[in-house]
Amino acid sequence: MGNSVSIRNYITRQKQMSEALILNLILAFSGGFQDAYTYIVRDNVFANAQTGNIVLMSTYLMDGKWQRGLMYLFPIFSFMLGVFISDNIQAKFKSAKKIHWRQGIVLAETVIMLIVGFIPQAFNMVANCMISFSCALQVQSFKKIHGNVYASTMCIGNLRSGVTAFSSFLRTRDKRDIVKARDYLIVIIAFALGAGIGGNSSDAFGERTIWFSAVLLIICFVMMGLDKKE
Template sequence: MINRNKIKNRITNQEQISNSLFLNLILAFSGGFQDAYTYIVRDKVFANAQTGNLVLMSTYLMEGHLARGLKYLFPLFSFVSGIFIADIVKSKYKNAKALHWRQSIVLAEIAIMIVVGFLPQNINTLASCMISFACALQLYSFQKVHKNPYASTMCIGNMKSGTTAFAAFLRSRDKKDLFKAFDYIAVVFTFACGAGIGGNFSQLFGEVTIWTSAVLLFVSFLIMDLDRKAGDNAF
């Protein structure tokens, strides 16, 4: 039998808060929410799923639809730029005392989401690029759950890792593998919930829907800040 207290502790307790399942479930929900928002509100462009953008861009370009194809190119460049900038921020401010570098990243994401909510439909490309940039910042900054690699802004790697962990559990009956699989399943499920709710909210509230993601990110910031003030400066 699986001890419920162990599951609860696994969700909430972690020596490094940025690796905790609880924090990363919030980020995964926000990631799914953002993807649904840009697809529905911002002219069917993905914020996180750059593979989808690459496929759509290539398809349209091969069909001779240059303008449609280029619409997907700009978010790709923005995503790459976000990874590059996040790496610079980490290298320069990794040992900062006043504010942890991951908190700085989250604050930047919040600012981007707030601005995007004010952008009209006639500049959807700019809005999509800004969110893709923010998603890349998040993807780079939060890469592990319980020291296992994961992604808060996409699912395919998490699905592969979760399935592999469950297969390992079936062979070994080691509960560590089962808990590992649980982490990945929880992240994928939460991402899907974020996408579903984000899609419905986007149809109801339009451009300002993205502010919901800003609120979620602010909650994440507060969790990290409380943990930092409690004495964990290594997150």
């Protein structure tokens, strides 16, 4: 009984809900979902993977397809703006009492996703910029699981950190390293599931598919509101 309680506490929270595994799994699922949505529904642009956008932008520009190449530039700038604004929100509202600043970020993301669902195909550039901005807010605001740095909207850093933790476990047999590696693996799986479901749902529901991501973010908002530590 005691072990089951400690495991449940480990999964749900550590210092506060924003570092809890379960909340960040939902965010990672939503991150993968958004990436698949923008790529399939919104002109093959990545919401989160700015590395992919830079590769595609550079490829098209060097091929002389300027209009197509510059299409990727605006989401990149939007992502940068999101990181900047999120950082300043944290600095200004870190001690806010009525609502935790991270809850405010999740609420803003939810509103953005709801609006994007109404944007027609003729304005895909606007939709992509809004989602990239939202993703930047999230990745800048939710950086840790159980004290370990991770990203909820991309996988490369999680892959590196997970493999590093597993390698360390093989050398030291420190159980904390294998737990850390497991956390990273679960987050990557959640992201992949979100991408797969988001991609297939996008074919069926089109622009409004993104509203499912809004529902996930509302769940996160409520979870954080129930946690007295937030």
